[in-house]
Amino acid sequence: MNLQAPALDLSGISKSYPGARALDDVSLRLMPGEVHALVGENGAGKSTLIKIASGAIQADSGTVSVDGSVVANASRRAFQALGIRVIYQERQIARDLSVGENVMLDRLPGTGLVSWRRTMSEASERLAVLGLELDPRSSVRGLSVAQWQLIEIARAVDYGARAIIMDEPTASLSRVEVERLFDVVNALRARGVAVLYISHHLDEIFHLADTVTVLRDGRQVFNGAVAGLTPDQLVNEMFGEVSHTVDRTDSCNRDGGPAISLVDVHAGTRVRGVSCEIYPGEVVGFTGGTGSGTTELAALLVGARRPSSGSVVLGGGRRLRSRTGAASAVAFLPSDRKRRGLLLDKTIADNLLLGRLAVPGPPVVMPRRQRKVATMLMKAANVKSDSADRGVRTLSGGNQQKVIIGRWMEVGTPVLVFDEPTAGIDIPSKMEIYATLRRLANEGAAIVVCSTDFQEVGLVTDRVFVMRDGRIVGEVAGALASEQRLIEMEMSA
Amino acid sequence: MKWLPRAFRGELVRVFVPLVSAVVLLSFYTEYKKDNFVAWANLENILLQTSVLGIIAIGQTFLIAAGQLDLSVGTFSAYCAVLAATQVVNGRSEFLAVLIVLLVGAFVGLIWGAVITALKIPPFILTLGGLSVFQSLALVRAKNSPVPVRDSFEWLRTGDVLGLRTPIFILFVVLIVAAVVMRYTRFGRQVYALGSAEEASYLAGLPTTRTKILVYVISSTLVAVAGLILMARIGSGDPRSGGGLELRAIAAVVLGGATLAGGRGTPVGSFLGVFVLGVVQAALTFLNINDSWSDFVFGGVLIVAVLITAISDLRRDNKGQRGPLAQIFSMRGAATAPVQPAENTAIQQRQENT
Numbered sequence: 001m002n003l004q005a006p007a008l009d010l011s012g013i014s015k016s017y018p019g020a021r022a023l024d025d026v027s028l029r030l031m032p033g034e035v036h037a038l039v040g041e042n043g044a045g046k047s048t049l050i051k052i053a054s055g056a057i058q059a060d061s062g063t064v065s066v067d068g069s070v071v072a073n074a075s076r077r078a079f080q081a082l083g084i085r086v087i088y089q090e091r092q093i094a095r096d097l098s099v100g101e102n103v104m105l106d107r108l109p110g111t112g113l114v115s116w117r118r119t120m121s122e123a124s125e126r127l128a129v130l131g132l133e134l135d136p137r138s139s140v141r142g143l144s145v146a147q148w149q150l151i152e153i154a155r156a157v158d159y160g161a162r163a164i165i166m167d168e169p170t171a172s173l174s175r176v177e178v179e180r181l182f183d184v185v186n187a188l189r190a191r192g193v194a195v196l197y198i199s200h201h202l203d204e205i206f207h208l209a210d211t212v213t214v215l216r217d218g219r220q221v222f223n224g225a226v227a228g229l230t231p232d233q234l235v236n237e238m239f240g241e242v243s244h245t246v247d248r249t250d251s252c253n254r255d256g257g258p259a260i261s262l263v264d265v266h267a268g269t270r271v272r273g274v275s276c277e278i279y280p281g282e283v284v285g286f287t288g289g290t291g292s293g294t295t296e297l298a299a300l301l302v303g304a305r306r307p308s309s310g311s312v313v314l315g316g317g318r319r320l321r322s323r324t325g326a327a328s329a330v331a332f333l334p335s336d337r338k339r340r341g342l343l344l345d346k347t348i349a350d351n352l353l354l355g356r357l358a359v360p361g362p363p364v365v366m367p368r369r370q371r372k373v374a375t376m377l378m379k380a381a382n383v384k385s386d387s388a389d390r391g392v393r394t395l396s397g398g399n400q401q402k403v404i405i406g407r408w409m410e411v412g413t414p415v416l417v418f419d420e421p422t423a424g425i426d427i428p429s430k431m432e433i434y435a436t437l438r439r440l441a442n443e444g445a446a447i448v449v450c451s452t453d454f455q456e457v458g459l460v461t462d463r464v465f466v467m468r469d470g471r472i473v474g475e476v477a478g479a480l481a482s483e484q485r486l487i488e489m490e491m492s493a
Numbered sequence: 494m495k496w497l498p499r500a501f502r503g504e505l506v507r508v509f510v511p512l513v514s515a516v517v518l519l520s521f522y523t524e525y526k527k528d529n530f531v532a533w534a535n536l537e538n539i540l541l542q543t544s545v546l547g548i549i550a551i552g553q554t555f556l557i558a559a560g561q562l563d564l565s566v567g568t569f570s571a572y573c574a575v576l577a578a579t580q581v582v583n584g585r586s587e588f589l590a591v592l593i594v595l596l597v598g599a600f601v602g603l604i605w606g607a608v609i610t611a612l613k614i615p616p617f618i619l620t621l622g623g624l625s626v627f628q629s630l631a632l633v634r635a636k637n638s639p640v641p642v643r644d645s646f647e648w649l650r651t652g653d654v655l656g657l658r659t660p661i662f663i664l665f666v667v668l669i670v671a672a673v674v675m676r677y678t679r680f681g682r683q684v685y686a687l688g689s690a691e692e693a694s695y696l697a698g699l700p701t702t703r704t705k706i707l708v709y710v711i712s713s714t715l716v717a718v719a720g721l722i723l724m725a726r727i728g729s730g731d732p733r734s735g736g737g738l739e740l741r742a743i744a745a746v747v748l749g750g751a752t753l754a755g756g757r758g759t760p761v762g763s764f765l766g767v768f769v770l771g772v773v774q775a776a777l778t779f780l781n782i783n784d785s786w787s788d789f790v791f792g793g794v795l796i797v798a799v800l801i802t803a804i805s806d807l808r809r810d811n812k813g814q815r816g817p818l819a820q821i822f823s824m825r826g827a828a829t830a831p832v833q834p835a836e837n838t839a840i841q842q843r844q845e846n847t
């Protein structure tokens with residue numbers, strides 16, 4: 001018998017949206033010092049559940065209790081005061097404030113007047129624990145999504161909290177940072193803080209969690225200890241059967257010269273002298289830790305950033321000078337979907353059709369035809385919603401990502417650059433996306449995947465470039481790019 | 494209503510029909526009081542009075558949908574009026590005067606667009622400066638008093654085209670072309686994409702710079718057209734005639750369903766917004782209400798409209814992009830729209846802000 005009151009107790013939670021039953025009678029109990037994983041496919045209801053558990057939205061029915069007492073109709077702030085801290089799936093960064101102020105956003109130190117000295121020193125300490133060496137006085141604007149993610153983790157980690165909820169904290173982190181986060185979570189557990197941890201990475205679940213709850217279509221389908229489970233059993237609970245192989249037929253064609261090439265490209269201190277050639281029909285990966293320069297490289301490849309020296313040359317010898325008008329040559333999937341990828345106030349259809357709007361085409365568009373195309377793309381990209389006319393905002397994070405990928409299907413662009421294409425995507429959808437990338441390559445496109453996920457590049461690419469500090473430090477064939485091998489290459493160089 | 498293009502059908506059924514019937518009833522009523530049953534004359538009057546504002550508002554719709562704004566449209570229309578008048582007074586032909594004014598309009602738009610895109614400045618302050626500059630230029634050119642055009646521009650003042658008074662005809666042509674461009678062309682869709690998320694559109698590879706410059710060119714050219722009508726209707730190029738039109742135009746566009754954040758708004762909606770303001774104005778005149786109240790009523794209509802938009806945004810259905818007018822005049826729509834919980838929108842708003 002455990003006489004301790006649960007730190008957080010959700011019972012009988014239901015929540016509906018127009019066209020979607022997000023949660024149906026879900027119960028979840030989080031004991032002090034427990035690491036509880038919450039998993040399930042994209043759109044299963046995970047984020048909705050944690051928004052309810054933290055007072056961001058209200059359930060249609062069911063109760064939330066903290067430390068054994070029911071909290072009714074409370075605001076975010078009230079939950080915060082009760083010791084419930086959250087890292088939401090989408091970044092919550094005040095873009096005009098400094099790094100330090102963002103870390104200390106909800107607890108600026110000082111009595112009456114803010115003590116900036118303490119704000120900055122405490123922020124540095126919190127960031128250092130996560131391995132992020134940043135001047136707390138600098139601006140957050142130029143930072144990567146991974147750095148934003150770390151800032152938010154630093155903000156939420158509190159050893160005096162009752163429970164800390166993390167919604168896909170590792171979706172955009174690289175291996176080293178993930179390991180640091182593990183240390184932090186273990187330290188929290190040791191101090192009796194409960195952690196609710198959402199992730200699509202099963203290895204993380206098995207590494208960290210004591211218990212796991214599986215959601216499927218808003219219903220709870222499994223709840224139990226991790227100890228007795230095998231990964232296959234868990235996958236089976238989540239999705240049913242999933243294939244884990246990607247058909248990697250070699251379709252690379254070097255006869256006609258490269259589809260795109262980098263010639264000694266520099267971009268400030270972030271990319272320092274990268275040269276490589278990418279041919280039609282191949283999938284090429286760029287990988288490395290955060291700050292290794294893969295995201296900058298993606299921006300350079302598509303013309304969104306201008307090299308400070310060197311050049312990006314398209315097939316046929318044309319130099320790429322700007323993003324505008326380049327869509328018919330290079331398609332781009334940026335890593336920061338909420339800010340850089342989506343038209344957030346528009347419908348799913350509008351977002352899917354954006355790729356077509358970017359490439360040349362007939363000046364007149366017929367709404368009826370457009371609707372058909374949008375519906376076709378929505379199916380092809382496997383976006384979960386009842387209608388393409390719904391706001392893209394109403395989709396779960398993973399489904400939003402699928403929309404941005406779907407945008408570039410059937411457009412016929414010769415080069416496609418994907419920066420972190422599967423951040424926040426569930427396993428079956430990942431496999432589908434990999435299949436899609438391979439299909440596009442087989443049809444003759446050159447595909448670039450920039451990813452900090454070693455498993456991913458090992459699975460989908462023909463060749464992998466490993467980067468560190470803005471330089472290419474190694475190249476390996478995709479078939480040989482095991483995680484272990486990539487780690488070695490990254491370290492040894 | 495199958496014969497109507499979709500663009501008009503939705504709006505028509507939901508908005509036009511109740512609105513137009515309300516207006517027609519009002520005109521019948523007012524005309525009846527004056528022992529005159531010809532409702533069309535009344536409607537025509539309202540349309541004539543709103544043609545200048547209508548054309549400016551349609552131009553502003555392109556800007557606002559693209560996330561842009563131009564505060565100089567009122568004084569610029571006055572400048573165009575003065576310019577046209579002085580050209581004719583100086584002995585140029587009407588045709589040449591019109592051509593010059595239109596070219597000046599397009600050129601000014603090009604300058605706005607080029608400066609705003611090249612230097613990445615928010616248009617608000619820049620065009621606020623433009624507001625003063627054009628006011629001054631108009632006064633200087635007109636030597637501080639209206640420049641009469643005597644019997645020039647009769648065709649624009651009293652002429653008819655296809656049975657419609659020329660300004661009304663022009664207004665309708667502009668309206669239809671604008672509605673078609675916004676809905677059925679790639680350019681129009683690119684305008685909405687630009688207005689909803691500039692960076693995402695840019696990264697997707699849309700020609701954002703070109704689109705931005707073009708919306709300024711379109712708007713300023715339409716302002717020049719409006720300036721010509723303004724001049725013809727008062728019979729002189731009056732340097733003070735365009736005052737306040739910019740705010741009324743923006744008000745009408747918002748009334749018609751746009752948001753200043755960009756990405757929303759339709760020419761048809763904006764025209765309706767202008768028309769509602771015109772009807773309110775006409776009703777005030779008819780009811781002999783002291784002129785001092787007219788700004789109060791105008792402001793009141795705007796505030797109510799904004800409140801309705803805000804409230805409906807809090808509980809808007811997933812497709813919901815209807816303007817306040819549509820909300821007011823479609824009881825059915827309002828009753829059946831699925832209600833989205835307010836708090837949800839609130840977080841998303843917060844997520845947006847961060």
Ligand SMILES: Nc1ncnc2c1ncn2[C@@H]1O[C@H](COP(=O)(O)OP(=O)(O)OP(=O)(O)O)[C@@H](O)[C@H]1O
Nearest residue numbers: 017022042043044045046047048394395396397398
């Ligand atoms: N504001 C909203 N309006 C309408 N439907 C919504 C809204 N928010 C979420 N939904 C729907 O609720 C369901 C659950 O969404 P939720 O974001 O909780 O999924 P999730 O499990 O977090 O998925 P992911 O792994 O992709 O993040 C989805 O079908 C989604 O479309």
Ligand SMILES: [Mg+2]
Nearest residue numbers: 047089396397
């Ligand atoms: Mg989620």
